[in-house]
Amino acid sequence: GTEDIGGFGALVDLKKAGFSDPQLVLGMDGVGTKIEIASKAGKFDKLGYDLVGMCVNDVLCYGAAPLAFLDYYVTGKLKATAASSVVIGVAEACAEAGCALVGGETAEMPGVYGPEQWDLAGCCIGAKERHWANIPDVASIAPGDVLIGIASNGLHSNGFSLVRAVLSSSGTELTDKLPWNETSTFADELLKPTKLYVKSLLPLLKDSKLKAISHITGGGLIENVPRVLPDGLTAEIDCASIETPEIFKWIQKTGNIAPSEMYRTFNCGIGIVAVVSEDLEAYVLHHLEQNHLAAGVIGKLTKKQNIGSTTVNLLNPEANFTLAEVAKPVPMANVAI
Amino acid sequence: GTEDIGGFGALVDLKKAGFSDPQLVLGMDGVGTKIEIASKAGKFDKLGYDLVGMCVNDVLCYGAAPLAFLDYYVTGKLKATAASSVVIGVAEACAEAGCALVGGETAEMPGVYGPEQWDLAGCCIGAKERHWANIPDVASIAPGDVLIGIASNGLHSNGFSLVRAVLSSSGTELTDKLPWNETSTFADELLKPTKLYVKSLLPLLKDSKLKAISHITGGGLIENVPRVLPDGLTAEIDCASIETPEIFKWIQKTGNIAPSEMYRTFNCGIGIVAVVSEDLEAYVLHHLEQNHLAAGVIGKLTKKQNIGSTTVNLLNPEANFTLAEVAKPVPMANVAI
CATH class of the missing domain: 3.90.650.10 (PurM-like C-terminal domain)
Structure with a gap:
């Protein structure tokens, strides 16, 4: 259902993708501070898969089939090995989720990002037929x-x-x-x-x-x-x-x-x-x-x-955990609005 | 044609939006290092408009009407005034382009981003009827x-x-x-x-x-x-x-x-x-x-x-410019792939 039209966009033919009366569900997400663990470990191959998972699972919650995916990859200094690792993970997860990786944006922003600094976000376009169940019902x-x-x-x-x-x-x-x-x-x-x-x-x-x-x-x-x-x-x-x-x-x-x-x-x-x-x-x-x-x-x-x-x-919140005498509350982080 | 379904996604009804046999054109972009100028000047209200412009104009190049937009806003420390300035600009441009701002992701990532550091990316979903002209022809x-x-x-x-x-x-x-x-x-x-x-x-x-x-x-x-x-x-x-x-x-x-x-x-x-x-x-x-x-x-x-x-x-490349004796070539930056 998708066709590469060159340049910066991509065409998704909804009829060819099997939809006759489609409604779209859209989801955008990042991978959060997990990126810091990947950077420290020097392992980038799973992050792309993660990114797709976060976006695709959100779209699924509205009863839609993932159709297309775009990623935003940004860094201060583009490193071919790390970037290709990430994209391979994105492509692998897209294949598994049955959605087309239709492009995205790779940006090198020296000065705004440090040379070792990077981030990753993605957008998933999902579609459902009108007669499919409306979720959440x-x-x-x-x-x-x-x-x-x-x-x-x-x-x-x-x-x-x-x-x-x-x-x-x-x-x-x-x-x-x-x-x-x-x-x-x-x-x-x-x-x-x-x-x-x-x-x-x-x-x-x-x-x-x-x-x-x-x-x-x-x-x-x-x-x-x-x-x-x-x-x-x-x-x-x-x-x-x-x-x-x-x-x-x-x-x-x-x-x-x-x-x-x-x-x-x-x-x-x-x-x-x-x-x-x-x-x-x-x-x-x-x-x-x-x-x-x-x-x-x-x-x-x-x-x-x-x-x-x-x-x-x-x-029974304590059922699976070890209790110390006084457990500390922990401040929240990684806000998603 | 769009309906808020709460949570992290949004529903776009293509039939209600006036499309009977739609093809989608998708575009993802960031604002690049212009963000540094906005940060230095402390003026955030135009960047959101810029972001929408970059994405929407790309989609337009394939003959599609912008339908929906999502943004990714990320920073080390969320500042309500700057964030709302940006979102107001996004909303204003979406209204002018006739597309729905259906959501996105606002992420606070301390440690990954410095407290004053931020970035902005967006994804535009455009649609065209099959019988509209295929651009570029x-x-x-x-x-x-x-x-x-x-x-x-x-x-x-x-x-x-x-x-x-x-x-x-x-x-x-x-x-x-x-x-x-x-x-x-x-x-x-x-x-x-x-x-x-x-x-x-x-x-x-x-x-x-x-x-x-x-x-x-x-x-x-x-x-x-x-x-x-x-x-x-x-x-x-x-x-x-x-x-x-x-x-x-x-x-x-x-x-x-x-x-x-x-x-x-x-x-x-x-x-x-x-x-x-x-x-x-x-x-x-x-x-x-x-x-x-x-x-x-x-x-x-x-x-x-x-x-x-x-x-x-x-x-006549020199027609509008002042020529020095020897002009310097300048290295490229801000790569988009």
């Missing part, structure tokens, strides 16, 4: 709906300001072996890219099997899940039902971070939360398993008890 | 076609690395009055935003009155005009027919820059070059005049004389 979301948590691939792209603070205060180097896995380093673990959920979830979304999905980014379960819920509901999430990857346990313990802050900063092992009616729970879980996605019910929706109550009620 | 472009130059608004967003070098070497301050206009400063002149050509040119493009348009950005007339031309043609441009704004004359004289380098770095007063068949010249010029655009014939296409000849043949 807020009107249909009701008490009794279950929340299915789908595993993340690790940190994805959020919470890295806090990660850097914990690394620094604990004297941990990126080249250090992981305490729980001697074959891997902190750099390897921290740079694992954002998981792509498009191919597995899009058929369920088109087919109205999911009422909503929430992409768990900055703000964690606590801030992202309420975004897809109507007023008057509470998401009861039982943290004991979440399988928490070791990296989150290490960050929490090493940084002595309150578990509730962990769930407000990181995905803590859950990349996507799907809102599903109870009678479709088994169907959806079976589909996810067939698509090799680790998933399970992590909670349900209930009627809000009183106006002042929080929209997410975390049960 | 390379197959129809032939010897005898005329080149109509449409005035720029000043520097637009390109060549600022060189501008900063000239300001610095000559000890010129942004607060200095312009030698040719005491009511205005260098900051005012340099920060004039990119002109928007959408409303005036789109009707001509849809109606097949223009065979191609070239947006004169980094690389000037010399590098941008050939991008829309088929092989085997030379663009003969008579610089004596261009009305060169004073700022370009000042830069050339103060920096002692070879005129040919001026035409390879700056728009030198021409924001858009339109390729028009000779019999439509009067019609197009009349339309542009009615739309209050200063325009005139600046050259014509001829058959290339020999394989080795340049694609743009600049006649």
